[in-house]
Amino acid sequence: MKVLVAGAGLAGLNAAWELQKAGHVVEVLESNTRVGGRCWSDTLPNGEIFEHGGEFIDVNDHTLRRLCAEFGLPIVGLGISFDRRWQVDGSIMSPEVLGDHIAALAAAAERLAASRGYRVSLREVAREAYGPDYEKLPYCQKLFATTTCDPDQINGIAIARMFQGHAKSYVEHRGRVLAGNDAVAREIHRRLGDVVRFGTPVVEVRQADGQVTMRTASGAEFTGDAAVIAVPLPKLKRLIATLDLPDLMRKAIEGRVMGAAAKLNIAVSGEAPPKGIQAPNAPWWSWSTAAPEGCDVARGSLTSYAGGRATMASLKLEEGPGHWLDLTRAYRTDLTVSDDCVLTNWGTEPHAEGAYSMPGLDWEPAQDRVFDQKAGAIAFAGEHTRFASLNGALESGARAARLLTLI
Helix, strand or coil, X not given: XXXXXXXXXXXXXXXXXXXXXXXXXXXXXXXXXXXXXXXXXXXXXXXXXXXXXXXCEECCCHHHHHHHHHHCCCEEECCCCCCCCECXXXXXXXXXXXXXXXXXXXXXXXXXXXXXXXXXEHHHHHXXXXXXXHHHCHHHHHHHHHHCCCCCCEEHHHHHHHHCCCCCCCCCCEEEECCCCCHHHHHHHHHHCCCEECCCCEEEEEEEXXXXXXXXXXXXXXXXXXXXXXXXXXXXXXXHHHCCCCXXXXXXXXXXXXXXXXXXXXXXXXXXXXXXXXXXXXXXXXXXXXXXXXXXXXXXXXXXXXXXXXXXXXXXXXXXXXXXXXXXXXXXXXXXXXXXXXXXXXXXXXXXXXXXXXXXCCCCHHHHXXXXXCECCEEXXXXXXXXXXXXXXXXXXXXXXXXXXXX
């Protein structure tokens, strides 16, 4: 069987890899000039590797960890807590308080679902859970930044259920690939061989007479027996115009919201331990992570992260990194913050057109499993079809490959 794959991010690459291992012929069409998509590693002037995009590898990210073990790619600890962030006054919430916040959000969501149905925004759930001063609560600031979307436009019931249970299974440790997270994508690409066509954006997909055809921006057409569509959500919304999809699948795609986020990676120095600190009275944060040889001293890099267009606008990113760099330097006095920095704005990145996605207001529970089926000879992959993480993208690719090879 010949399978076309649209997108060479982690989802598309893993789908192609699983299909090729099963004996099928794959051809991958990618708009960019590199593999990895939103998994993209780079190097600061001082030699420190940083991530433009996906960074954190959770302890339960089994698909990603299995691939790293298979490829011989070491994962090293970050030495910081992701969900429990330090405040500028030197305080940090306990695991028990974190659990209470998650439980309060879940309980508020279920109360609102019982009284109003599922069309409830994240802002409404947060207000119900934490009271009128919810926006000042550090956990709520973290929640809004993490989802990367306008809290009035995404579904609070879906998001509360997504996080529910994290308190009971909470494990602090997270990691990163020592050589950069995109080493996973690059190794899959190496093993696949010369099957990725770069600079080849797919603009139309059709299926008829047992064949799937993809037309590219140049007008070239590629045909296969089946296909995986693993492009970012905004592109997927355009591609489904020519496809016959189940109503619930179309609703899940059209109703989902793409978020925006930005990262500022900065070369730093000093003897401070690794630490993630919330910006004072603002929904963004910064972190320094542990050096590979030990967790007592941070690496020579600092990352500031902002999620959501409103937060990004407050940082004046349209003018460049200067304002955000000044704000970071003003409160990260534990480190010497240099001027050497790299700003990545996923809200304006042309290949991804955003950071990652969340369920929209029209979400309903049945949408959570809608991509566990094919649409004819097409399977869908990507963070928007599984879970908004590096591991979620990889899992979605493996699922798409299984769907296409089921007898």
